[in-house]
Amino acid sequence: MRKSQIGALSQAYRAGRSGVEQPEVASPENRTGEWTVTTTINARAILFDMDGTIVDSTAIVERVWGRFADTYGVSLSTILGDSHGIKAIDTIRKYGPTGIDAEVAAADLAAFEIGEIDGIVEIPGAAVFANSLRPEQIALVTSAPRELAILRLDLCAITVPRVIVAAEDVEHGKPHPEPYLNAARLLGLKPADCIVFEDAAAGIRSGIAAGMRVVVVGELDDPVTDGLPRIPDYSAATVDQTADGLRIVLG
Template identity: 40%
Template sequence: MTLPTRSYAAFLFDMDGTILTSIASAERTWTKWAIAHGLDAATFVPTIHGVQSVETVRRLNLPGVDPVAEAAAITAAEMVDVDDIDPIAGAAAFLASLPPERWTIVTSAPRALAEVRLRAAGLPIPATMIAADDIPNGKPAPDCFLVAAERLGVAAGDCLVFEDAAAGIAAGEAAGADVLVITATHRPGHGVRGLHPHVPNYLGISTTLGSDGTLTLVTTA
């Protein structure tokens, strides 16, 4: 476990793979879609994480396929498959410990899907949440984190981004924020830790609140 040592004005959390795990749900839906479109699901499905569904479909450049319509259909299927969505260990208590004006969620999922998954995991939905619907340019573009910081009234460079996927890490970097990588859902060879601090989950960490309202991560006994 490694933690950043500076204090931050706010924390910005990715959702899938960072505060909750919906990997099984998402991969079931995308596997069915891939097979229906003649794709090698084993090769394709690992590429879906961390980016907007419409961008995942668009980059395939499949003839006769409307990325917007396909993404909408995929989202609808994902919204009814929530049985095994769970919070990352310690996430609920960690989020509950934070001042509400000092954190938000920044997700590549459409808002409706994000809300369904957060409820399924028993996690709060912040009023300032940024979802795919809010940002024309998804991760790895920095827009989502820049807008999230603006909504919280802080500079992105004074934020700590919690992420698990390469696209989100790149977005956080491009926004000028620091990044903490959550590795709970990483498989062998995931390869996105890089030079960033990383922790497996939220067990054993907490925050201290400075007199100026800033947050500092600390380990707990």
Template identity: 40%
Template sequence: MPTATVTARALLLDMDGTLVDSDAVVERCWRRWAARHGLDGDHVMHVVHGRQGHLSMALLLPDRPMEVNLQENRAMLADETADTLGIVPVPGAPAFLAALSGQPHALVTSADEALARVRMGAAGLPLPETLVTAESVGASKPDPEGFLKGAAELGFLPADCLAFEDSGAGISAALAAGMRVIGVGPRALAHPATHHVDSLEQVRVEAQPDGGLRLTLG
């Protein structure tokens, strides 16, 4: 990819697929769920990335009462939290987060806080001080609420923030919030992020004298 340079005042980071490679766990849990409901596993996996579980269930089983989805999602979260086999950092994530130490950044994830803490810990990654998790919002990605809340908690306007995402739902949410978006990894390529990188190994972060951040991509 050609080199690009972008600036921002703060970064808002998705977790699964962006910082943490949890695909093995997600595949195991959601394919079991798909089999129980007689659904095609490949189709289910196409839907679930980036969204809260109960919203994915609502899209996949649209005639089912939401209270059933919420109940099953609680069980799904318990299964996912208990399963850390195969969780690793996305390439470049440790150095990327180390470069952000002391700089304004937040985690904006569709996981609940317990799952976020388990997965970041299993990947050996530091948890940002500012967390926007499933409990923090009333609407899941692709709704922009989580990114808007993350910007507000850090004290910056959405236009001053740069989001990092891997999923279509997450990229749509960040764009709807009025932010530029760096799409990370192959899953992001199908969606209209502002820039794409193959991995976080292609991102270099430099703090600027004015307090902003300069990022070199590529």
């Protein structure tokens, strides 16, 4: 992707728009997580977020940030309400005490997370769904460090994609479009060829700003999800190979 294209999409991100046409959803109540319609989407690749999208790490995330909050005397509820889908170092810079070395604190947090594996499970159906894709049809786009991402995928029996864009691979994390733009570039695809599966507001904004269509996973209640297709988990989704790529059926 040319720098001029990335620049234009970055401007769209700052303006809060992308111009991308999202899949139509007939149900006005799509934020409830209840499907009343079937949506079919054609694409060449699926770009997955990790935590909350294909991996359920909720219990561990709360333990990790609880330890950070206790150590530095910050509000756990505030962090949990604003950190999902965002690089840990960005959260630390925002909420950590004055003078904190954010890089050291982020490295300590990541090391602690690596040792916390109890409670890691797949989002129902995620492994079968993701593992049915060819290497050129899938990417992982996560705000977690690469080592942690690979560990969690292995624990959930999800094949590690050839293309991973992790926290250390980008200058600007979600909600900036850079992570998803990088994934499309590494796959050799245009943003319009890609479908993003996301559960967090920051990630949804990142995908839309990158010029991609977005599917919401889970029950996020946020205006950014208005009009977007949604699944509660992968029991409500199928994917088939076509001559042109993928046919994804939701609902």
